[in-house]
Amino acid sequence: MVFGKIDYINLLPFHVFLKRASLPNAFKRSCEHQKSVPSSINRKFRKRVVDAAFISSIESKRKSITPLPIGIVAQKNVKSVILKKGEAKRDPASATSNMLARVLDLQGEVFIGDRALKLYLQEPDAYIDLAQIWHDKYHLPFVFARLCVNERQSFYKKLCAKFVQRPIKIPNYILKNYATKRGISEHNIKEYLKLISYSIGRKEQKALFIFLKKAKRLQKSSS
Template sequence: MVFGKIDYINLLPFHVFLKKSSLPSAFKRSCEHQKNVPAVINHKLRKRKVDAAFISSIESKRKNITPLNVGIVAQKNVKSVIIKEGVSKKDPASATSNMLARVLGLKGEVFIGDRALKLYLQDPDAYIDLGQTWNNKYHLPFVFARFCVNQHQRFYKKLSKKFVQQPIKIPNYILSKYARERGILEKDIKEYLKLISYTIARKEQKALFIFLKKAHQLQ
């Protein structure tokens, strides 16, 4: 079994969950070997080079992929998916966020992930938070990614269900490591993770339906 890993802070709780789990060490090592940005992981899942991953919501509608009710969700603001108004420029690492900017009628340069979080924290007034803008317009959370599977569905369904059922505490040494590597203060990482949830329930399903419908109209 091969899981595609996106090494962003918003999935840090999931990576800690995997690290602490009793899963085979070979499986845990395979996650590190398949580590990449969302756009590449999307492609790998589509080509069946990995059998499960958190992938862009816009990609989760593909017929040969089974989406689960687990994902990366922002209830309101998100800080790590932002746009700087001006000349349009997509973030090559993302598919959903680029489309979200279009759905919201915003033009500018899109930034996602840890780089975006760092930029936003340095100068929040210079950027528009796409999660907050979506919530202002639709009064719904936004689902940026979904846990999707193309093989070993029973295993991954059990794994993802277990993840959302238990609170995950990030060890201090891991927080410190990410803070050093990403140039983001530990306290800011903790505050940021409070904005992220992982269960796709009724409101999240409704938001996803609206987004995918509007995205389809633009394609």
């Protein structure tokens, strides 16, 4: 079993959950070996280098992919997917966030992940929070990624069910480690994680449908 790990703070609760779970050590080691940014994990998943991973929503629409009902969700604002108005410039680490800017008809430079969070916290008035704009427009959450599987579907389904059963408490030593490495205070990490949810229910499915439909229309018009 090989899991593709996106090492962003927004997935910290899931990685703490995996660390604590009664799982084979080989599986836990695989998470560290296949660690990368979302766009790279997307490619590894397509090539079946990894059995499962959180895949960008825009990528997860392919018919060959089996998505599970958890993902990376912003109910309103998110702070880690932002745009600085000006010349259009994509974040090479992302697929969904770049498309989200297009769907919202916003032009500028897109930033995602922990780097974006740090930029936003330093100068919030300089950036547009894309999840907040989406919510203002559609009154729905935004799903940035879905957990998808190539193999061992029943194993990952059980894992998902256990993950969403109760909130995951992040140990202080892990918080301190991330705060030091990412240059973001422990307090701000805790506050940021309150903005992230993981279950994909009816509202999230509706939001996905709207986003993917609009993205498809844009892709057709530009091809």
